[in-house]
Amino acid sequence: MHRFEVRVYYEDTDMAGIVYYANYLRFIERARSDWVREAGIDQLAMKVQGLVFAVRRVEADYLLPAVFDDQLEVQTTISQMTPARMIMAQKVWRGDALLFQADVTIVCIGAGGKPARLPAELRLLPVTPPT
Template sequence: MTHSFPIRVYYEDTDLAGIVYYANYLKFIERGRSEWVRALGVDQVAMKRDHGLVFAVRRVEADYLKPAKFDDDLTVSTELVAETGARIVVEQAVWRAGEKLFAATVTLVCLTEAGAAARLPADVRRKIAPPLH
């Protein structure tokens, strides 16, 4: 299942040339991932409170394909690619009217509040990657 999240480009997102500053795509996909996790029913505040665990980005591989500009309506898509006991890999893209502008493969890990690697809680795993029947 692909999750979609709408974004509008504001003036503050652009550089002097009037196009989206490259680092802002990472902010856009972060928002998309946060909303994807929320839509799956994972409460990250409760995960931290109840399990002492948080998600952290371990790796991002990104391709900047075409520029977005001020006032563009964009959509961030997020799709699960892989999930293991301690990591999640998602494919994300930023689209404008069906045209892919940016693509990224993002690896997330689960960490304790002290920064040590940890396994995903079973209830969180079931929500992110439900077992196939």
Template sequence: MAHRFPVRVYYEDTDVAGIVYYANYFKFIERGRSEWVRELGLDQARMKKEGLFFAVRKVEADFLRPALYDDQLIVETVPEAVTGARCILMQRVLRGDEVLFTARVTLVAVMESGYPAPIPADIRRLLTDG
């Protein structure tokens, strides 16, 4: 099931032509992932105390159509796979039914040392059942 998060395009998100600057799509999908995790009930503050973090390992992005100043967008987040230390998400930015941007995002669980860590079973359950 897709998580949907609304985003309004502000002037600060655009270039001089009023088109969303490409790097801001990464901010939009980060917000979408953060809200998805929050709605799942995943306590990232607790994870941090336990020395476990999620880090972006890889992003495959496609810029399909431009978003414009004052557009109302939706960021969709859908989990594709959750394995031992990895979570792969498909994210899309839409204006109405029109797909503007897609990204396949690979997250990895890492310890404070920077080494990969297995995703704890309770967190894996939230990511797959949420």
């Protein structure tokens, strides 16, 4: 499991003083980018080879609000993997409270936006099926 810390800043909140719903997607994107880097995958080198990651689908549940100055933790695991796509389970926690969770389907695309196989080193990473 990958862990990524996020502090809620004033700019992340809406008029009600809670985290604006779309910002959770930014938080989990940052966590995925950090996870990819820590997994040793060089996205710039991939791009030179004509391959990039793309989000194909997001299924999200907003459970509890986060507010200004909260310290959050995004936890990321791979829940499913095929040669062409992976589903990442991402959860945003404040201490012991689960605030947000999403299943994000990631694909790899090549020249002209055509589907491509995920990098081999990525396909070797552990999968943690949902419980």
